[in-house]
Amino acid sequence: MIDLYYWPTPNGWKISIMLEECALPYRVVPVNIGRGEQFEAPFLAISPNNRMPAIVDHDPPEGKAPLSVFESGAILLYLAHKTQRFLPQGLEARVRAIEWLMWQMGGMGPMLGQNGHFLLYADQEVPYAIERYAREARRLYGVLDRQLALTGAFVAGEYSIADFACFPWIMTHKRQGISLDDFPSIARWFATMRAREAVQRGLAVGADLRIADGPMDEQARRILFGQGSEARQPVAAAAPPAAGTARSASPAGGALEAAANGRKGKRR
Numbered sequence: 001m002i003d004l005y006y007w008p009t010p011n012g013w014k015i016s017i018m019l020e021e022c023a024l025p026y027r028v029v030p031v032n033i034g035r036g037e038q039f040e041a042p043f044l045a046i047s048p049n050n051r052m053p054a055i056v057d058h059d060p061p062e063g064k065a066p067l068s069v070f071e072s073g074a075i076l077l078y079l080a081h082k083t084q085r086f087l088p089q090g091l092e093a094r095v096r097a098i099e100w101l102m103w104q105m106g107g108m109g110p111m112l113g114q115n116g117h118f119l120l121y122a123d124q125e126v127p128y129a130i131e132r133y134a135r136e137a138r139r140l141y142g143v144l145d146r147q148l149a150l151t152g153a154f155v156a157g158e159y160s161i162a163d164f165a166c167f168p169w170i171m172t173h174k175r176q177g178i179s180l181d182d183f184p185s186i187a188r189w190f191a192t193m194r195a196r197e198a199v200q201r202g203l204a205v206g207a208d209l210r211i212a213d214g215p216m217d218e219q220a221r222r223i224l225f226g227q228g229s230e231a232r233q234p235v236a237a238a239a240p241p242a243a244g245t246a247r248s249a250s251p252a253g254g255a256l257e258a259a260a261n262g263r264k265g266k267r268r
């Protein structure tokens with residue numbers, strides 16, 4: 001069984017889509033990032049950068065002890081290794097898939113994140129930042145569009161973890177101020193992806209959590225965009241994990257676990 005530490009956002013969807021495509025058994029452990037649950041000690045023990053998604057695999061390959069993984073790109077690579085799926089075997093095809101995974105992780109994700117921040121969330125209007133990231137977002141969409149025109153199918157040719165990494169961020173294109181009419185190859189691929197049942201199931205994971213939480217409020221803004229000491233006030237200070245146990249076992253105790261218990265078991 002895999003525990004998926006999750007909140008329904010593009011980075012979370014990468015992993016819920018992969019898990020659904022692989023039909024792996026998993027249970028969702030909600031990490032309400034607008035309420036500061038990402039700063040709780042049990043979560044930091046598996047994800048020291050206080051970001052979700054993260055996973056704990058209680059049944060890793062070769063019968064090893066439970067294994068935790070943070071960073072969505074690392075999780076996708078781990079699950080591809082575990083299942084031998086969605087990462088081509090041949091050297092060149094594999095390198096292409098990893099290239100585009102890294103492109104998403106190092107470029108598209110962070111830049112679209114900044115674009116969305118200055119467009120939608122910043123408490124001041126900063127024209128320089130708005131223009132800079134809008135331009136960069138369009139440039140990145142252009143790169144992806146040309147790649148998809150070349151492959152004619154999926155991001156790296158074969159359907160792969162590169163698609164799982166890129167697609168969730170394209171889900172946000174309207175909020176990013178982008179029209180897919182300007183990027184016809186992305187539009188075609190986007191429609192193909194959206195039509196897949198496993199992708200739809202992945203996108204639906206935790207939709208109820210966000211509805212229950214409501215729109216972003218002042219506390220969430222302070223926690224997500226402050227990230228200083230005041231951002232951590234709503235939750236208990238993190239205790240260092242015991243030597244030798246960090247990132248190797250599922251967290252226990254704390255509000256995170258309590259919140260999770262109420263919702264566990266909903267997924268396969």
Ligand SMILES: N[C@@H](CCC(=O)N[C@@H](CS)C(=O)NCC(=O)O)C(=O)O
Nearest residue numbers: 009011033038050051052053071072
């Ligand atoms: N590079 C990370 C980014 C993950 C990330 O930014 N997660 C956001 C939600 S989409 C988060 O957990 N934010 C919590 C915070 O900012 O404290 C990954 O791909 O896993």
